[in-house]
Amino acid sequence: MRISLFITCYNDTLFPETGKSVVRLLERLGHEIEFPLEQTCCGQMHYNTGYQQEAMPLMQRFVEIFKDAEVVCIPSSSCVAMIRDHYPKMAEATGDPGLIKAVDRLLPRVYELSELLVNKLGIEDVNAYYPHRVTYHASCHSLRSLHLGELPLRLLRKVRGIDLVELNEIDQCCGFGGTFAIKNGDVSAAMLSEKLRCVENTRAEVCTAVDNSCLMHIFGGLHRQRTGIKTVHLAEILASTEDQPSEDEAQS
Amino acid sequence: MTIRVGEAAEAPSFQKAAFKLLDDAQLRKNVRHATDVISGKRAIVVKEQQDWQQLRATASAIKQHTLAHLDEYLLKFEAACTAAGGHVHWASDADEANRIIVDLVKQYGGKEVIKVKTMTSDEIGLNKAFEANGIHPHETDLADMIVQLGHDKPSHIVAPALHRNRQQVREIFMREMGLSELTDEPQDLTNAARQYLREKFLKVKIGFSGANYLLADTGGVCVVESEGNGRMCVTLPDILITLAGIEKIIPSFRDLEVFLQLLPRSATGERMNPYNSLWTGVHKGEGPQHFHVVLLDNGRTRILADPEARQTLHCIRCGACLNTCPVYRQTGGHAYGSIYSGPIGAIVTPQLFDMEHSQSLPYASSLCGACYEVCPVKINIPEVLIHLRGRIVREQQSGANIEAIGMKAMARVFSSGRRLEAAQRLGRLGQWPFVSEGWIKHLPGMLGNWTAVRDMRPLPKQSFRSWWREHEKEKKEGADG
Ligand code: SF4
Numbered sequence: 001m002r003i004s005l006f007i008t009c010y011n012d013t014l015f016p017e018t019g020k021s022v023v024r025l026l027e028r029l030g031h032e033i034e035f036p037l038e039q040t041c042c043g044q045m046h047y048n049t050g051y052q053q054e055a056m057p058l059m060q061r062f063v064e065i066f067k068d069a070e071v072v073c074i075p076s077s078s079c080v081a082m083i084r085d086h087y088p089k090m091a092e093a094t095g096d097p098g099l100i101k102a103v104d105r106l107l108p109r110v111y112e113l114s115e116l117l118v119n120k121l122g123i124e125d126v127n128a129y130y131p132h133r134v135t136y137h138a139s140c141h142s143l144r145s146l147h148l149g150e151l152p153l154r155l156l157r158k159v160r161g162i163d164l165v166e167l168n169e170i171d172q173c174c175g176f177g178g179t180f181a182i183k184n185g186d187v188s189a190a191m192l193s194e195k196l197r198c199v200e201n202t203r204a205e206v207c208t209a210v211d212n213s214c215l216m217h218i219f220g221g222l223h224r225q226r227t228g229i230k231t232v233h234l235a236e237i238l239a240s241t242e243d244q245p246s247e248d249e250a251q252s
Numbered sequence: 253m254t255i256r257v258g259e260a261a262e263a264p265s266f267q268k269a270a271f272k273l274l275d276d277a278q279l280r281k282n283v284r285h286a287t288d289v290i291s292g293k294r295a296i297v298v299k300e301q302q303d304w305q306q307l308r309a310t311a312s313a314i315k316q317h318t319l320a321h322l323d324e325y326l327l328k329f330e331a332a333c334t335a336a337g338g339h340v341h342w343a344s345d346a347d348e349a350n351r352i353i354v355d356l357v358k359q360y361g362g363k364e365v366i367k368v369k370t371m372t373s374d375e376i377g378l379n380k381a382f383e384a385n386g387i388h389p390h391e392t393d394l395a396d397m398i399v400q401l402g403h404d405k406p407s408h409i410v411a412p413a414l415h416r417n418r419q420q421v422r423e424i425f426m427r428e429m430g431l432s433e434l435t436d437e438p439q440d441l442t443n444a445a446r447q448y449l450r451e452k453f454l455k456v457k458i459g460f461s462g463a464n465y466l467l468a469d470t471g472g473v474c475v476v477e478s479e480g481n482g483r484m485c486v487t488l489p490d491i492l493i494t495l496a497g498i499e500k501i502i503p504s505f506r507d508l509e510v511f512l513q514l515l516p517r518s519a520t521g522e523r524m525n526p527y528n529s530l531w532t533g534v535h536k537g538e539g540p541q542h543f544h545v546v547l548l549d550n551g552r553t554r555i556l557a558d559p560e561a562r563q564t565l566h567c568i569r570c571g572a573c574l575n576t577c578p579v580y581r582q583t584g585g586h587a588y589g590s591i592y593s594g595p596i597g598a599i600v601t602p603q604l605f606d607m608e609h610s611q612s613l614p615y616a617s618s619l620c621g622a623c624y625e626v627c628p629v630k631i632n633i634p635e636v637l638i639h640l641r642g643r644i645v646r647e648q649q650s651g652a653n654i655e656a657i658g659m660k661a662m663a664r665v666f667s668s669g670r671r672l673e674a675a676q677r678l679g680r681l682g683q684w685p686f687v688s689e690g691w692i693k694h695l696p697g698m699l700g701n702w703t704a705v706r707d708m709r710p711l712p713k714q715s716f717r718s719w720w721r722e723h724e725k726e727k728k729e730g731a732d733g
Binding site for chain 2: 007009011012013014015016017018019020023035037038039040041043045046047048049050051052054055057058061085140141143144145171172173175176177178179180181182183184185186187188189190191192193216217219220221223224
């Protein structure tokens with residue numbers, strides 16, 4: 001299948017490993033990947049912070065760039081949520097019938113990574129090898145907007161060598177919330193400290209999720225407290241094999 | 253139109269209030285415990301209700317329909333209530349409502365009033381208005397009584413004294429009721445409250461209530477509660493005055509079937525409220541002989557006029573969104589500077605009241621969506637929060653503000669792949685003053701809120717897009733060679 005990648009602005013800039021892993025994984029599974037270089041951002045940060053006007057052209061760009069894609073894969077549930085939950089309304093607001101239709105036709109072809117693997121490609125065992133104790137954090141958008149449920153866990157359970165441990169209070173927000181972490185730094189820190197406690201209690205070496213935004217937040221706290229626990233995007237675990245461990249792995 | 257809200261007008265911003273409250277270990281423990289218990293009970297009774305999602309959808313549809321025909325239903329209610337011997341008054345704002353109510357009490361020669369839990373009366377600052385006119389209000393709902401006797405403020409829309417534990421209640425009762433002996437056993441505390449209240453119920457001639465529902469077809473009023481103190485307030489006195497926001501109306505008695513299933517399960521985790529009181533007008537020789545309803549607007553029609561925010565008025569004040577909210581669970585309700593706290597408070601308060609501090613409320617959420625998930629009338633609170641943020645941004649755009657400048661600059665960066673790439677290069681160069689030993693531990697300005705408790709990785713040497721170019725080239729060479 002020809003899969004177009006929307007890697008999202010912060011993965012592109014801050015977490016290139018995630019994108020590389022998605023490419024490695026999907027190519028290993030025999031798919032053809034394309035990455036339109038014109039892509040930037042879905043507009044989520046602007047939209048959610050109240051800059052809806054500024055988010056409009058970003059929505060239009062996204063639709064323009066991906067409207068002819070066979071499927072679009074996005075390794076970030078919050079960006080998928082932005083697109084699914086808000087693009088139709090935003091397009092509606094422009095009153096442009098062409099755009100409304102384009103959004104309508106594009107949406108069913110947009111997949112978060114674990115949705116793409118399990119629901120679209122029908123695969124749970126991706127032949128990954130990751131010999132570590134891992135706990136999975138369910139991000140809010142993955143839970144309540146995409147309703148991913150067990151999808152990421154189904155993929156993780158099939159990873160060889162993995163020691164998967166359940167995270168307590170898995171449905172609790174980590175306190176990131178985009179600009180919330182800045183605007184309400186103290187409450188965000190209080191929420192984070194509870195999340196960290198749960199992560200530490202699992203005695204895992206690695207905390208994973210389908211969103212690097214939450215992971216950046218959780219890792220920020222884990223590192224400040226020198227817990228030694230790493231955070232790794234789901235894609236990196238799935239991309240890792242015995243022959244070709246994830247980049248991080250190769251370094252350690 | 254002026255909308256006056258008493259003390260809340262001077263409340264500090266959410267951030268400031270939260271900063272202080274986060275240090276209160278006792279409060280956080282109480283709030284955590286209470287919200288855990290209620291949420292847990294709720295989850296069990298919601299799960300057993302097979303048609304829960306249908307009920308939610310139906311309730312939402314009823315509310316939408318009613319709001320679309322609000323004028324008709326209100327007039328219908330007025331006609332039916334009047335025909336049954338009640339009197340209907342219309343109040344456009346808090347001052348008018350207070351004036352009407354105080355005048356009524358004076359007209360009946362009352363010096364004291366017994367009240368059953370009415371948040372709307374807190375919204376308009378009624379107790380202050382009473383006291384300014386020499387009228388003493390007695391709160392009779394146990395939690396409201398604890399708040400009143402403790403000279404405190406409500407912190408939860410269903411359980412106003414949720415931030416207090418038994419030991420604290422015991423102290424308040426001993427001090428305010430002049431008791432020399434009292435344990436903190438629930439039985440003992442309830443007995444003390446009962447003793448204290450019984451006397452008021454029998455003596456005071458004017459009762460005052462809120463309303464959970466106004467029934468347009470019969471002109472009836474419905475109040476639900478757990479203690480029976482409300483039942484006393486609406487049956488024992490000679491005179492009964494009810495204050496209700498105009499959004500409390502539902503078309504017909506039959507609609508109660510839906511709401512009386514949703515509300516108790518959502519609010520207290522009970523299958524049914526222990527006391528559901530319903531009355532219509534007056535009945536000779538039975539219950540209060542004079543009945544007045546004050547219908548309050550106080551900003552509600554303004555909310556109604558905004559299609560994106562209108563769903564705010566669906567709220568049946570169950571409190572489920574508070575109990576599940578990860579922000580509320582950390583701070584409790586006082587941080588919201590209004591009787592309406594938690595996620596619903598964060599959308600109601602800034603819309604009802606033009607308060608300085610309420611501008612901070614739409615940002616008091618991580619948009620995690622837990623509130624929307626539990627809301628029995630399906631209010632998409634995150635959506636309304638985002639809408640209100642947009643309104644605040646538009647209103648503040650006139651002044652030069654760092655955030656707006658930054659956001660606009662980012663939007664320009666995102667306007668092409670090339671610009672993003674250039675910014676990534678710049679960022680890698682520009683970050684060096686903040687990187688120490690491979691980590692970012694201090695950032696300036698607002699961003700310092702991040703590094704206060706979190707480290708950050710510096711930008712990696714290579715962005716994904718630059719890696720992709722190399723990857724493509726390699727693949728091509730591999731294919732060509
Ligand atoms: S917004 Fe919904 S969940 Fe929150 S109090 Fe109102 S009805 Fe209950």
